[in-house]
Amino acid sequence: MRVSLIYPGIAGYGFKSLGKGMEAGWVSHGLAHLSSAAKAQGFDVNLIDLRALSGWDEFREELYRRRPDVAALTMMSVDYNPATTAAQIIKESLPETVTVVGGPHPTIMVDEVAQIPHFDYVVTREGEITFPWLLGELRDGRHPENRILEGEMPDLDALPFPDRELFLNEWRKYGYTLDSPEVPFVPDLPAPFLTIIAGRGCQYNCNFCQPAERLLFGRRVRKRSPANIIAELKLLRDRYHFASFMFHDDCLTENREWVLEFCDLYQAEGFTQPFFCQSRADIIVRHEDMVQRMAQVGLKGYFIGFESGNDRVLRFLRKGTTREKNLAAARICRKYGIKIWANYMLGIPTETREEVMDTISMLKEIDPDWYSPAFYTPHPGSDLYDYCLEHDLSLITSHDQYRRNPWEIKVKGQDPEFLQWALKESQRRKPINAARRQIRYLWGRYARPDKVIRRLRRMLGV
Ligand code: B12
Numbered sequence: 405m406r407v408s409l410i411y412p413g414i415a416g417y418g419f420k421s422l423g424k425g426m427e428a429g430w431v432s433h434g435l436a437h438l439s440s441a442a443k444a445q446g447f448d449v450n451l452i453d454l455r456a457l458s459g460w461d462e463f464r465e466e467l468y469r470r471r472p473d474v475a476a477l478t479m480m481s482v483d484y485n486p487a488t489t490a491a492q493i494i495k496e497s498l499p500e501t502v503t504v505v506g507g508p509h510p511t512i513m514v515d516e517v518a519q520i521p522h523f524d525y526v527v528t529r530e531g532e533i534t535f536p537w538l539l540g541e542l543r544d545g546r547h548p549e550n551r552i553l554e555g556e557m558p559d560l561d562a563l564p565f566p567d568r569e570l571f572l573n574e575w576r577k578y579g580y581t582l583d584s585p586e587v588p589f590v591p592d593l594p595a596p597f598l599t600i601i602a603g604r605g606c607q608y609n610c611n612f613c614q615p616a617e618r619l620l621f622g623r624r625v626r627k628r629s630p631a632n633i634i635a636e637l638k639l640l641r642d643r644y645h646f647a648s649f650m651f652h653d654d655c656l657t658e659n660r661e662w663v664l665e666f667c668d669l670y671q672a673e674g675f676t677q678p679f680f681c682q683s684r685a686d687i688i689v690r691h692e693d694m695v696q697r698m699a700q701v702g703l704k705g706y707f708i709g710f711e712s713g714n715d716r717v718l719r720f721l722r723k724g725t726t727r728e729k730n731l732a733a734a735r736i737c738r739k740y741g742i743k744i745w746a747n748y749m750l751g752i753p754t755e756t757r758e759e760v761m762d763t764i765s766m767l768k769e770i771d772p773d774w775y776s777p778a779f780y781t782p783h784p785g786s787d788l789y790d791y792c793l794e795h796d797l798s799l800i801t802s803h804d805q806y807r808r809n810p811w812e813i814k815v816k817g818q819d820p821e822f823l824q825w826a827l828k829e830s831q832r833r834k835p836i837n838a839a840r841r842q843i844r845y846l847w848g849r850y851a852r853p854d855k856v857i858r859r860l861r862r863m864l865g866v
């Protein structure tokens with residue numbers, strides 16, 4: 405039985421976008437896990453990655469070439485249109501092929517997705533147990549009557565490691581002979597670079613995100629054991645000689661003991677590769693010792709959702725932090741040389757101009773290494789999305805608009821000109837900070853003794 409997994413992630417950069425930044429340079433761990441789970445049960449699995457193709461004609465050609473018995477698609481809300489178009493083309497080209505869809509959007513908006521006739525089966529929640537089961541049923545000629553199947557939670561340590569080669573082999577066919585399994589996104593994470601996931605779920609309750617995470621992964625955070633992560637990292641070290649990596653977990657650091665155990669094992673096994681992960685300001689403030697330990701073993705940067713510099717807005721967002729904690733967390737990061745990727749939002753429902761100005765002033769204090777602003781976007785599955793619908797605030801008319809972009813404001817009642825100004829101003833450093841950074845950059849580039857020695861050696865040929 406031939407199974408084609410289909411990655412529809414072209415909402416951002418479109419077709420022929422492989423290698424362009426995070427969106428088109430990273431594997432989908434969801435599909436990579438489904439692949440290894442299905443292969444473990446003997447199924448023949450391949451991948452069609454829309455990001456590698458030139459357009460829908462080439463997609464049709466790939467379908468005819470592979471003639472899958474089952475085509476399975478993953479879908480975030482933003483992927484709705486390309487995933488639906490792909491399913492329609494599959495049904496037109498190969499009517500016998502059974503189509504299955506799963507992922508965040510089908511889990512959160514199951515009724516909407518179930519209405520699409522091009523999908524034969526909709527799998528909600530996690531797929532590693534249910535998907536191979538469904539394949540087995542289909543192989544044996546049984547077609548489960550229920551089109552909507554609820555996935556089960558697997559024991560994460562018992563799962564085979566995600567099948568990265570599914571993606572990398574496919575990318576190589578299209579000439580992407582990367583010197584890195586995945587695309588690094590900051591100079592602090594050198595190639596070969598890759599991403600990894602240590603667990604699923606999030607115990608926090610931000611209203612612009614939850615309950616989507618709980619719907620997908622359940623109420624409790626489940627983590628792979630540190631030993632299981634280390635075993636995968638060892639395999640990845642042997643196979644790809646990775647020089648850096650990043651954890652994708654929503655919040656790697658919610659469990660201090662887990663983190664400390666991971667750090668001990670990471671060091672004991674001789675790993676020194678730098679890594680990034682997501683954390684939260686309140687956790688950083690609460691567990692400075694953990695931050696220090698992470699920095700000792702290789703942590704180079706945290707993604708932090710500061711979101712706002714105003715306490716009322718932070719309460720409205722149920723963020724569980726305060727402006728003061730945000731600032732304190734940034735100071736702690738600086739103390740241990742950890743770089744800051746600052747996620748924040750502008751144009752949040754109910755937010756006033758003064759409150760936006762608080763976010764701007766907070767960012768000037770934090771002076772992050774990278775600014776990651778977003779105009780607030782109501783994402784299905786979140787309480788704030790429901791609030792926007794109830795108050796008729798959403799300006800979203802197509803699923804494509806769930807994508808973050810710097811030109812489109814997604815909720816009503818905002819002053820676009822002011823928000824565009826705020827977007828720029830929030831990223832303008834204080835002159836003193838800008839000068840300090842410039843000096844540090846020039847020193848690093850031209851005046852570091854090791855670099856000077858290397859340059860001299862190169863010049864002299866010794
Ligand atoms: C890594 C990540 C990214 C990466 C994606 C890299 C990649 N190539 O996959 C990047 C940074 C590019 C990204 C971008 C965005 N992301 Co994102 N991302 C994540 C994150 C943190 C991890 C994804 C992951 O790998 N999870 C682990 C795997 C194992 O889980 P999974 O993919 O869900 O798959 C499991 C199940 O869903 C299911 N399943 C999935 N597919 C299928 C298919 C079938 C057939 C079956 C049976 C089952 C099944 O089985 C899988 C195994 O159990 C999640 C949050 C999270 N913790 O999952 C958010 C998340 C998926 N992202 C989200 C969002 C909103 C975005 C953005 C829209 C943000 C923005 N404003 O720009 C963009 C969209 C990018 C685009 N395509 O245009 C939301 C999606 C919400 C929604 N309603 O769709 C999430 C859930 C975060 C959140 N809580 O809000 N993201």
Ligand code: SF4
Nearest residue numbers: 606608609610613654
């Ligand atoms: S925004 Fe981040 S911390 Fe908040 S609930 Fe979602 S995943 Fe958790």
